[in-house]
Amino acid sequence: MNIEFASILYFTKKLMDLLKNFFSINSRQLSFLSINMVMFLIVILFNYPYPIAQKEDGNVPRPNVIIFLTDDLGYGDLASYGNPIIKTPNLDQFALEGVRMTGMHSDGTVCSLSRASIHTGRNAYGNGFYSIAGIFGTTLHKDEITLPQLLKEVGYETVFFGKWHLSRLESPAEVSVNEMGFDYSLATSVNAFNTGPKNPDKFIRNGQPVGTLEGWYVDIVSNEAAYWIATKRDDEKPFFYS
Template sequence: MQNLHKLMMKRIKLISGIFLCATVLMGCKSKNEHTSTEKASKPNIIIYLTDDMGYGDLGCYGNPIIETPAIDKFASEGVLLTDCHSAGTVCSPSRAGLLTGRHPYRSGIYYLQGYKGAHLRDSETTIAEMLKSGGYETAFLGKWHLSKLEKSEKIKEPHPGDQGFDYWFASTHNAYEGPKNFTKFIRNGEAVGEVDGWYCDVLTEEAIDWLTNKRDKNKPFLLIVSTHEPHAPLSPPEEYSEKYNNSTVDSLEHAINYGGIARTEYDISQNKKEYYGTISQLDNAFANLMKTVDQENLKDNTMVIFTSDNGPEHPVNLEESKGEWEAPTRDFCFGTPGNFRGMKRYPYEGGHRVPGIVRFPGKIPAGTTSDELVVATDFMITIANLAELETTKNNILDGTDALPAFLGKKTARNKPYLWVFPTHEDTYFRMPHMAMRYNNYTLLGWFPEKLENETLMDWMKSSVPVKFELYDLSNDPEQRNDLASIKPELVDMIRPLMLEQWIEIRDEGPIWENMK
């Protein structure tokens, strides 16, 4: 009997052991399956696009005056890009390039939306359309500037909903009337009327509401937040601007560089607090959005890209600007491109080298810096690869996968990139018409002068660069020493690449009837 009892106890222990092992194995399997599911889930994407923010406008990029604690903290959690560029040197082209992964001139966005009828055509495939085909939910909030959003019998251009966005709350242009209590937002095709608050704060509230209440939480998502700030006109709350109204700020002004571009002859220094305060207001708005991302447990599986649409704006002489609306409001623009030459519109570095910060916990090492060239047209391919989706085969893309750069590695770029702004008004802006990067060098080119009886479209569609400048950015980031006459053999080697790339892009772009 005693032996039988011992035998039964042994069997119970054996069975218990087997059961325990099975339980552990099942638990491990369950855990592995859960982990596998997590790893297999597609990442969420947030793109935070500021307007006219300069490369040197943030604390993490060395600004000695402006306080940006939230963005600086964000940079410490991801990678700070030192060679990040917008797709264009002015609003609409840069936005078209970011959304399509294509040089904006392929899409026909040569200047600004609406100029001679230009708009982003429905035939273009956007990041939103690509992600939506892969099961993503998509939202666009803020400045669109790629088509006319207001309803009209005469003008019917594709809106964000036609370009792949399930939800949109946007304005056609800037907040020309001022960023406070804006009256021209349109939500999913319907005019909203006057909103209470400042543009960037209203966008934050809208983004938070969409993230917490309106989206399908069973789907991965794309959210683009496109601010008006710090584009002129500027009028931040006094709590932000007054913190910069003191002698300490005045004493630091000597350290600020404005791209080597001549500013106004009259004193506008009393306005600088409005610009600095706007950047701090924007920093707070971004902080509130990131707080919601954390609260919704989205941080670990969300790649957030923070960048700008082009370099900073600068004041112009009232007489040279011909009395345009923006001349007096631009007296408030104190954005800086850091040590780089040029500002908004200029193909020099300061016109398109912009802040670029990317956070993706567990994927991108925190607190890192990358010196690799990254262009906003890279986002399409980078996001497609992360989401394991194919980009459209119908359109030529001009980007590359930038994820290696985010990880501190080298990228493989199979063709150079061109930044183009074909102004023909030499009395307004004296600048080259395009720039192309070739390793550490940048080649700049001028078109021939536009003839008086020549249309703008004919001039641009027939022109190629005829005059050149060459700079070595590795030892001359301020682009002070033109090497074209010193290294003519290098110019002769790079110039055919510029001409080939430009002619291909130029010839693909559509001809807008109003530009003839």
């Protein structure tokens, strides 16, 4: 991690602490502020002129952005966050080579709320997610401005693979993955939870059902992502993978 990036994270943390102490911000307000601060950081990282990463022609390369979202995982479950029993070497490697945040907060105790906040930069009361997608009519609204939409505007390719859980993809009345800014997708609403991890039959590729896929859920998603990167991506563009 270079000095400029580390400085941004350091001063952001100091700013959060200052605001919390000076204005007596409670944990819920701080959670909202954290989400928007991360979105602000992403914008900075995409536009900050890193001198050590600059090409000879003067163009600053933009990084590929990959988000792995794990369900039902508490931060205390990871060895990189101090768990003395559970071994998580692959996830710990992300922490070692990337950024390990200690002041980030989930927007809720179920996955849909966190997913909605990550993609919209807004808290639950702002984006309308107060329950799991599909319950009590909860769904991502088509007028939401999403992270992939914004990244497309600055030249990114955007792709989604895996569990969506922001709408019922089987329902034409609800928003699709591609409508929310993704160029390419292989997604399922919440398939592994309902039918188990093998031979899933609820995947939808770019809006079209694909029927039963043979194999394990995780392998199918991983292979599709690797296939896209190897054969379909534009090498001249950065990509956002969620």
